[in-house]
Amino acid sequence: MTERYNIKETEKKWRDVWTERKCFEVTEDTSKPKSYVLAMLPYPSGRIHVGHVRNYTLSDVVARYKKAKGFNVLNPMGWDALGLPAENAAMERGTHPKDWTYDNIAQMKSQLLSMGLAIDWSREVATCDPDYYKHEQKMFIDFYKKGLAYQKESVVNWDPVEDTVLANEQVVDGKGWRSGAPVERRKMYQWFFKITEYADDLLKGIEGLDRWPDKVRTMQHNWIGKSTGMNASFPINGTDETLDIYTTRPDTFYGASFFAMAADHPLSKKLAGEKEGFEDFIQECQSVGTSEEAIEKADKLGFDTGYTVTNPFTGEELPLFIANFILMDYGTGAIFGCPAHDARDHEFAKKYDLKIVQVVESPEDTPDIQDEPYIGPGKIMNSEEFNGMEVEEAKTAVIKALEAKDMGKGATVYRLRDWGVSRQRYWGCPVPMIHCEDCGIVPVPEKDLPVELPYDTNYDEPGNPLDRHPTWKNVDCPECGKAARRETDTCDTFFESSWYFLRYLDPKNEDRGFSDEKSGYWMPVDQYIGGVEHAVLHLLYSRFFTRALKACGYEVPDEPFAGLFTQGMVTHATFEDKEGNWCFPADVEQRDGSWVKVSDGSSVKRGAITKMSKSKKNVVDPEDILDTYGADAARLFILSDSPPERDLEWTEGGIEGAWRFINKLHRAITDTVFDLPAAGTAQPSDFSDAAKKLRSLTHQSIVGVAEDIDAFHMNKAVARIRELANALTGFKTNNDADKWALREGYEALICLINPMMPHLAEEIWETLGHTQILADTPWPAHDESLLANDTVTIGVQVNGKVRATITMAADASKDDYEKVAMEQDGVQKALEGKSVKKMIVVPGRIVNVVAG
């Protein structure tokens, strides 16, 4: 008996070998093609979760595979180490955010190390390190000088109890998540990055991202939200004011029946502020919750200002409303309403009894315009000189007409807003600016960077610890030397993650964030892998960043990520005990087909399979898994079955199945190796049919697994590997040539599993008598002549139904196929009483006898 595979010892052994030999540390090497494989950097929460394991397994498979394929592979790792949770921990447990963060990094790193990832740890980066954010501050200043960073007043969520600004996700039903106090909207000066400057470029760039999922491209496309239409200005009758409106439907001007502006439009208060009921109306508009549901259900509300605006085409005086469904921060914050051809305007007109005039003819039968608006294309009607035009044609014509009267102009509007980066927080990158009474905003001189976070802070009181720090914010103005004040805002943590992939390239560079030379060699990222939750913000900000950095003289491509893969979530069944409490899967087991608690045997209900979450306790701890089954089993299970882009259901059965496979393989080879020819034995000249078949499968697998990995079909690659393994372990050798073929198959198999189960692969590779480690061994070469089988087995159909299966020589002629097919009993039987009308023969595929 062979001894059992000792997972712990073996896995540790190979990790040590890789580390000692610095197998995955890389430098720029122009003799090889490069491949930059990148996994989204984790937030150091302290413990890895299964989602991390899936993410890094995927990137590791790609990295190891690409290395075997001859690429110079960069696969780095770092920590997205700034952000709110550290401050929350500080408040809850009295630890310092910095200490908490570095402790967490140490813990998580040791967990990641036990996964056996092919990472170049010499490039590790923590974004909370002043050596990191120093360069970020330099970039901030570069942006500022280019006009890409600026300050403006904007509305924030203010928690009056905590005395602090809340992020949107910290506002739950209009209340602070911690204090429960109603959130106020307060105006503050905040820093912004001018991402809108690149709106069109970011939109156009999406077209070129052909190795991104369509889903993500669509989401970014919608997020940028380009629309074309026109701005127009009309005098408000009886005042000196002008109403600026934006519309995408200038073709419907003849159908206008009202004008409307946002509640927070400056003219609203100015024109109607004194009117009775105005304040109440504004109150009502603001009290409507911000939740999606509330908005959906919200009634269209309007407040008649009593003023009118004249329709430039009909000369009609139309009422000017203040309406709750008009958004101040889109377009101009004012519109004209055409109820016949806009759902919202229609609803509004119904409610306030405004007329509904059809100006676009529907080419099909559509409901009466008084009942339902018509949004589609058609010919213009009721519109004098524009009658008979198609909608698109009329848009252009109306814009032209208004431009001629100097009343408006064609315009393009984006949904995308500038990126607000100010956070009134401690644990973030300080904005490197100084406020001087005389000189205004002055950037911190480069020699004074980094602006480091002070360590001596406390969290006993609410508010921003930087703002109430006794000395930190007091500085002299770099320009005039007078006493001045440091900016106490810190940056949104999306700032750090917008360029970390560049820092990995040159992590020790003290002078610059990264050198042009290194960026020129490594960029763009060839394969980026992470969760779809970052489909918009992180990925869009990063795309903005490369453009902005380029504008500031850094050498970077426009698009940072040439290839993107978004993995699915990891799910698990939920368990609920009799009291209705959630139970951890680890505390539950199946006895005689029903689920019970391990502790007391009481019955437990197995509920829905949902995304793993702490609140439902349907989580498994990767550390337990790695400890019990080892890294290879965890990796294999994650890659098996579910396609990586879909959700993966974590099951005990699944992980055990993976573990079994590993043991089976190890056993099979260690039990056979003594009987195989030595490594490197010359190929025999002749093989038995069975050996030929086995060799075909071996070489087909070499090609197939490579194709699967290239296409991210890891589950199919695993299936192929199992198929080959089954063939090999079931193969009976009768002579030396058979044994040679078996060794060839095993060696190939081990190379194929290496990206997925690297520890096991190295161990068996050594057992097979190799001295060069697998991490340095190239992907096996395949023999083209062995890819095709000597024979093919295909179906024979009669009228499209399979009636027999035939096995033919690979080079059989159409006549051969026809002849053999017709000899089949099943075919003859199906043809009884019928005459053959036609024979379809596709060699190697199908024979179909058409009979009637």
Place this chain on the structure above:
RNA sequence: GCGGCUGUGGCGGAAUGGUAGACGCUGUGGACUUAAAAUCCAUUGUCCUUUGGACGUGGGGGUUCAAGUCCCCCCAGCCGCACCA
């Protein structure tokens, strides 16, 4: 509401228009064992009384010698955005 994705055995999932269900999980039967675990072998879409046959890829139409795959119309589920003029 708009946009996108997905529907295939008990389950996860395979199938360049060409033998539907690869590979795995589960279940069942058996071998080994005093017994169990582990392991190995067989079997596992549904229905019909069988040799064998019929039916089967969310539903309904269509194209084709041939449709899970292509086209049209529905239905369900998931995700994103959401009063964006």
